[in-house]
Amino acid sequence: KAGVTQTPRYLIKTRGQQVTLSCSPISGHRSVSWYQQTPGQGLQFLFEYFSETQRNKGNFPGRFSGRQFSNSRSEMNVSTLELGDSALYLCASSLAPLNEQFFGPGTRLTVL
Amino acid sequence: QKEVEQDPGPLSVPEGAIVSLNCTYSNSAFQYFMWYRQYSRKGPELLMYTYSSGNKEDGRFTAQVDKSSKYISLFIRDSQPSDSATYLCAMKETSGSRLTFGEGTQLTVNP
Numbered sequence: 001k002a003g004v005t006q007t008p009r010y011l012i013k014t015r016g017q018q019v020t021l022s023c024s025p026i027s028g029h030r031s032v033s034w035y036q037q038t039p040g041q042g043l044q045f046l047f048e049y050f051s052e053t054q055r056n057k058g059n060f061p062g063r064f065s066g067r068q069f070s071n072s073r074s075e076m077n078v079s080t081l082e083l084g085d086s087a088l089y090l091c092a093s094s095l096a097p098l099n100e101q102f103f104g105p106g107t108r109l110t111v112l
Numbered sequence: 113q114k115e116v117e118q119d120p121g122p123l124s125v126p127e128g129a130i131v132s133l134n135c136t137y138s139n140s141a142f143q144y145f146m147w148y149r150q151y152s153r154k155g156p157e158l159l160m161y162t163y164s165s166g167n168k169e170d171g172r173f174t175a176q177v178d179k180s181s182k183y184i185s186l187f188i189r190d191s192q193p194s195d196s197a198t199y200l201c202a203m204k205e206t207s208g209s210r211l212t213f214g215e216g217t218q219l220t221v222n223p
Contacts, residue, residue: 004155043211044213045210092211098209100146100158100161101209103155103157106155
């Protein structure tokens with residue numbers, strides 16, 4: 001069974017631009033969560049989607065948004081990029097919210 | 113104060129050693145406890161997933177949860193150079209998928 005896939009794997013943007021990251025969960029998984037990983041803050045929860053509904057949101061500004069489609073694929077968007085948004089963005093999927101979460105390889109975003 | 117505390121290391125051990133990794137937490141609502149392994153420039157890989165207190169063993173790995181002390185551990189027996197990675201503890205409450213992570217312990221196993 002294929003794992004969680006994330007595209008693109010690497011991205012370079014400049015301040016003020018916006019970016020969209022994509023996540024395809026493991027087949028059959030309906031829950032998708034997003035995390036930001038930085039050397040200073042570690043892994044921090046962004047948001048969680050289940051059956052196309054956002055169930056939970058972390059403590060991030062409104063520039064960070066996401067959505068989930070009927071096939072469980074998810075996207076996250078960051079608008080008006082700042083230098084501090086440079087990070088590894090990780091997507092995790094699970095069958096349902098209480099089940100084990102499996103992470104994808106991440107998208108490494110660099111903001112110049 | 114962070115909800116989950118984990119010594120970042122680095123921790124360096126010889127091949128074959130028993131490794132002990134630990135986390136403490138403050139949120140009594142945490143009921144699910146996980147250990148992930150992350151190699152450089154890769155996504156975290158789930159090693160152990162436990163519910164509530166007790167022990168769980170999988171091959172060379174043993175996870176322990178002591179909810180009364182708010183303390184979890186991961187033991188690695190017969191450590192191998194391929195175990196060199198960052199180990200992250202993670203926890204969640206009974207509702208939703210939100211994981212709270214420790215900052216990770218960097219482990220090096222020397223041949």
